[in-house]
Amino acid sequence: MQSSVTQSDFKAASRQTVNLAPADLPKESGRFDLPIALGILAASGQIPVExxxxxxxxxELSLTGALRPMRGAFAMACGTARSAAGSSASGEDRTDFSQRNPELYLPAASAAEAALVPGVDVFGAAxxxxxxxxxxxxxxxxxxxVAAPPVSDQISAAGPDMADVIGQRGARRALEVAAAGGHHVLMVGPPGAGKSMLAARLPSLLPPMTDDEALTSAALLSASLSGFSPAQWRQRPFRAPHHSSSAAALVGGRNPPRPGEITLAHLGVLFLDELPEFDRHVLETLREPLEAGRITISRAAWQADFPAACQLIAAMNPCPCGWRGDPNGRCRCTPEIAARYMRKLSGPLLDRIDIQIEIPALSPAELSARAADxxxxxxxxxxxxxxxxxxxLKRQGKTNRELDGRxxxxxxxxxxxxxxxLREAGERxxxxxxxxYRVLKVARTIADLAGVDTPNASQIAEAVQYRRVFASA
Incomplete structure (x- = not known):
C-alpha cells in the first residue's frame, strides 16, 4: 500500500485519512490493517519509505500491536509469485530486485502455509x-x-485404506473404475453396509496431485472459512457436507460470491451422504457444475466463476427405513413409499452420475471371515x-469423464x-x-484399466451393470 501523505502533513494534522482504492474492489477481513499501519509509519518518517x-x-493487527493469523495467506503468496512472474515477463524494471524473489510479510502464524509457494520469500512477524x-x-x-514445512511424510502418511473394507468386491471394483476415469458414483444400500467407509477411501485411489493441482487446491482452501493447513499439502480434498446444507453452502453464494463445497472439493472428492435427505432444490443446483466442472455465481453487482472439477460420491438408503430387500423382513415400507423415496432424485441429476451400484449388507459369517478376506x-x-x-492423458489430454460428444x-x-x-441395453x-454416452465413457475407462485399445462386449457389459439400480425405479 502506498500513501501520498507527507511528513509535514503529519506535523500540521491530528487526523489521517487512508484511501483504499479502487473503491469497487471488496475489502474484507482485517488483512489491510498491517499495510495501512506501515503506510502511516512510512509517511510520518518513522520507517524508511524505500x-x-x-x-x-x-x-490483522490487534490493539496490542500483535499480528493475528488470517485467511488466504497461501492464495496471497500465489498471487505475489504470479505478479512477479508477470513483471519479469513484461520486462518491467525491478532495479536491484530483478534477480530476487518477491518478499511477502505475514503474521507468523500464517507464514508456514504461504512458504509452500515457490518463487516467494515469506517472512513471518509476531x-x-x-x-x-x-x-x-x-x-x-x-x-x-520462513522455511517451507516438510511435506514428504505428510504425502505418504497412511490414511484410510481399501484393505480395511471387508467383502464388497463389486463396490471396490466400481470405485477403482471411478478413480481411473474420474467418474461420479452413487451407492445404494442399507445402513451399515459400508457406503461411507468406501467413499472415504476413494481419495487414496486417486493419482498424486501435480504441482499445479496442489497449488490450485491449496489456494482455494486457504481462502475458505475452514482455511488451509500445510498438513493438507498435495492431499486430495475430501468434503462431506451435512444434508441440511443450503444451496449457497454447496455450490457457492452470498454477496459478493464465495465458493461452496463443490469448489472446495475441486480436484478431490465431494461426498454427499443420505442423498435424498438433501433439499431437492439444493441437489438440482449441482447439475450444471457436475457437467461443466465450473460454476458461475451471479449477483446484481458481482459475477464470479469458480472451478468445480470434483468427483461426486453419493450414498443413500434404498427406502426411508433403509431395509428394503432385507431377508429378515425388517422393512415395513410399501412398494409405493420406497418408489417415492427413490424418485426424490430427479432424472437429470441421475443422468449425470456415471456409476450407480447397490451395496449389499454383509452377513455375520462374512464379517467373521475378515482374516480370510x-x-x-x-x-x-x-x-x-x-x-x-x-x-x-496420452490419448486425449483429459480424463474420460471430461470427454465431449465428438x-x-x-x-x-x-x-x-x-x-x-450397448444398443440393446439402451433400448431396454x-x-x-x-x-x-456416460456408459460409453465408463466402458472406455474399463478398457483402459485392462490395457485394451477398443472396448469390447465384456467391458460394455460391466459398464451397463453400473447403471441398473434405477432402471426400474
Whole structure:
C-alpha cells in the first residue's frame, strides 16, 4: 500500500485519512490493517519509505500491536509469485530486485502455509514493532525467510485404506473404475453396509496431485472459512457436507460470491451422504457444475466463476427405513413409499452420475471371515489407476469423464459385439443420450484399466451393470 501523505502533513494534522482504492474492489477481513499501519509509519518518517519497495504486506493487527493469523495467506503468496512472474515477463524494471524473489510479510502464524509457494520469500512477524525494526535495518531484529514445512511424510502418511473394507468386491471394483476415469458414483444400500467407509477411501485411489493441482487446491482452501493447513499439502480434498446444507453452502453464494463445497472439493472428492435427505432444490443446483466442472455465481453487482472439477460420491438408503430387500423382513415400507423415496432424485441429476451400484449388507459369517478376506490395498489399486490415467492423458489430454460428444465418438466406440450389446441395453432401459454416452465413457475407462485399445462386449457389459439400480425405479 502506498500513501501520498507527507511528513509535514503529519506535523500540521491530528487526523489521517487512508484511501483504499479502487473503491469497487471488496475489502474484507482485517488483512489491510498491517499495510495501512506501515503506510502511516512510512509517511510520518518513522520507517524508511524505500523499505516498502517490492515488498507485499498483509495481516490483522490487534490493539496490542500483535499480528493475528488470517485467511488466504497461501492464495496471497500465489498471487505475489504470479505478479512477479508477470513483471519479469513484461520486462518491467525491478532495479536491484530483478534477480530476487518477491518478499511477502505475514503474521507468523500464517507464514508456514504461504512458504509452500515457490518463487516467494515469506517472512513471518509476531508483532508490528519487530517488523518495523526489521524494515528500519536493525541488525538485531532481522527476520529470516520462513522455511517451507516438510511435506514428504505428510504425502505418504497412511490414511484410510481399501484393505480395511471387508467383502464388497463389486463396490471396490466400481470405485477403482471411478478413480481411473474420474467418474461420479452413487451407492445404494442399507445402513451399515459400508457406503461411507468406501467413499472415504476413494481419495487414496486417486493419482498424486501435480504441482499445479496442489497449488490450485491449496489456494482455494486457504481462502475458505475452514482455511488451509500445510498438513493438507498435495492431499486430495475430501468434503462431506451435512444434508441440511443450503444451496449457497454447496455450490457457492452470498454477496459478493464465495465458493461452496463443490469448489472446495475441486480436484478431490465431494461426498454427499443420505442423498435424498438433501433439499431437492439444493441437489438440482449441482447439475450444471457436475457437467461443466465450473460454476458461475451471479449477483446484481458481482459475477464470479469458480472451478468445480470434483468427483461426486453419493450414498443413500434404498427406502426411508433403509431395509428394503432385507431377508429378515425388517422393512415395513410399501412398494409405493420406497418408489417415492427413490424418485426424490430427479432424472437429470441421475443422468449425470456415471456409476450407480447397490451395496449389499454383509452377513455375520462374512464379517467373521475378515482374516480370510484378501482385499487389495489402496496402493495396489492406485498403481493400476495411475496407469489407466496415463493412457487417457496420452490419448486425449483429459480424463474420460471430461470427454465431449465428438471425442466420445472418436475414442470410446466399441467393437461390433460391444456396439450391439450397448444398443440393446439402451433400448431396454430407455436411456437418454447423456446416459448412453456416460456408459460409453465408463466402458472406455474399463478398457483402459485392462490395457485394451477398443472396448469390447465384456467391458460394455460391466459398464451397463453400473447403471441398473434405477432402471426400474
Amino acid at each position: 523499505s516498502l519497495a517490492h515488498r507485499e504486506f498483509a495481516g 508483532d508490528l514493532p519487530s517488523l518495523c525494526a526489521h524494515l528500519s535495518g536493525d541488525a538485531d531484529a532481522r527476520l529470516s525467510p 484378501s482385499g487389495e490395498s489402496s496402493g495396489v489399486i492406485a498403481a493400476r489407476v495411475q496407469q489407466a490415467r496415463e493412457r487417457q 471425442e466420445v465418438d472418436e475414442v470410446c466406440r466399441p467393437d461390433n459385439a460391444g456396439e450391439s450389446l 432401459f430407455g436411456w437418454s443420450a447423456r446416459a448412453y
